[in-house]
Amino acid sequence: MTSKKRIAILGSTGSIGTNTLDVIRAHPERFEVVALTAAKQVERLAEQCVEFKPRVAVVSDAGSAKKLCELLLAKQVSTQVLYGPDALITAVLESDCDTVMAAIVGAAGLLPTLAAAKAGKRILLANKEALVMSGNLFMDAVRQGGGELLPIDSEHNAIFQCLPVHYSKSPSQHHGVEELWLTASGGPFRNTPIAELSQVTPEQACAHPNWVMGRKISVDSATMMNKGLEVIEAYWLFGLPIEKIQVLIHPQSVVHSMVRYCDGSVIAQMGQPDMRTPIAYGLAWPDRITAGVQSLSLTQQAALNFMEPDLQRFPCLSLAFQAGKQGGTAPVILNAANEIAVAAFLDNALQYLQIPEVVERVLNTTPPSTPSSLEDILEVDAKSRVLATDVIQRLHS
Incomplete structure (x- = not known):
């Protein structure tokens, strides 16, 4: 048996983080947790530290x-506790x-994930923003660092499993791949009359019919911005033009x-x-292990349905395709504006249908540019957030 893999989990108290620990818990002979990070959920992080005893734990x-x-001292756990954005990078680089x-939602996960890429780590990417905001820089960092990038989003992971073993991002070596089809549940409002969407509450938007997720990503799933970000992510991961990446509603x-x-296959x-x-x-x-997931029974499936998304119902998806085709900093602008708009909606400061309006x-008021550095990207991100905040304020004036 080879030595244990040493795992750092960025965002260990969220749904991806807790599910990751659930899988690790079932395979103690294969994995060791060496770093855990969370923002504010200190009690849950403390419980995780008591169980897994990582070398480093990071909070905000x-x-x-x-x-x-204090909580760890009471349990006589010797985990080193750090805080702040720089500590996330420390957790990646100094935890062995x-x-x-990479499961921190939003732009906050960009810097530590980029540090992991440069350091040649195996990155399990559950943070879309690393590729949406800095796709070119991030993929260059992965190549230069010599590490591995494995997608964890269920859609990209599925595509990864469906591609040829020797698939290359070079157009001459696509091994017959013609299109990628990303499936989407359609969220909680796929059948709701459009006229009723203006009354949607945060609680309704967060009640996903199939998946248990955090609040921000649940809203993105309802608006299908999540799927739009996944289209941009798939472009960077798999090297096909945006025009060859399709979305299908599959409830x-x-x-x-x-x-x-x-x-034709x-x-x-x-x-x-x-x-x-x-x-x-x-x-x-490249191994497969048990995941604690119930087997799929096709005989119990009444039907499997597929349909094209209605872009009138899901304007955020259309905006994401627009940004993906524009390239440059357009996806940065898209993501930043969306994060601000969704946060305002969750705080009851914005209506559901105003999310795409803000984005x-x-x-459309920020011309995209070609970033040459991470600093360029972060500057565009910051300016876009300020602009989105101004737009929201004007909507209320």
Whole structure:
């Protein structure tokens, strides 16, 4: 038996993080947790530290760090406690990890994930923003660092499983791949009359019919911005033009994505809507291990339905395709404006249908540029957030 893989989990108290720990818990002979990070959920992080005893734990601020230290001292756990954005990079570079689960939602996960890429770690990417915001820079860092990048989003993980073993991003070596088909459940409002969407509450938007996710990503799933970000992510991961990446509504969430080949074949990856499957695949790749997921019974499926998305119902998806085709900093602008708009919606400061309105205004008033550095990207991100905040304020004036 080879030595244990040493895992750092960025965002260990979120749904991806807790599912990752669930898979690790079932395979103590294969994995060791060496770093855990969280923002504010100190009690849950303390429980994880007591169980897994990582070398390093990171929280967002000094107050949370003090509280975590007290909780761990009471349990006689010697985990080193750090705080702040720089500490996330420390958790990647100084914990002796070889594998990083990048599961921090939003732009906050960009810097530590980029540090992991430069350091040649195996990156299990559950953070879309690393590729949406800095696709070119990030992929260059992965190549130069010599590490591995494995997608954990169920759709990209499914495509990864459906591609040829020797697939190359070079157009001459696509091995007959013609199109990538990303499936989407359609969220909680796929059948809601459009006229009623203006009354949608945060609680309704967060009630996903198939997946258990955090609040921000649940809203993105409802608006299908999540799927739009996945289209941009797929472009960077798999090297096909945006025009060859399609989205299909698939309410059952059984077919997680598909690859269409030039000979007429379509290869699909199927399974229960449970994130532990792609997580286990990423943790153990190229091996397969049990994930604690119930087997899929096709005989119990009444039907599997597929349909094209209605862009009138899901304008955020259309905006994401627009940004993906524009390239440069357009996806940065899109992502930043969306994060601000969704946060305002979750705080009851913005209506549901105003989310795409804010994103569109910011996207259409900020000409995209070609970033040459991470600093350029972060500057565009910051300016776009300020502009989105101004747009929201004007909507209320």
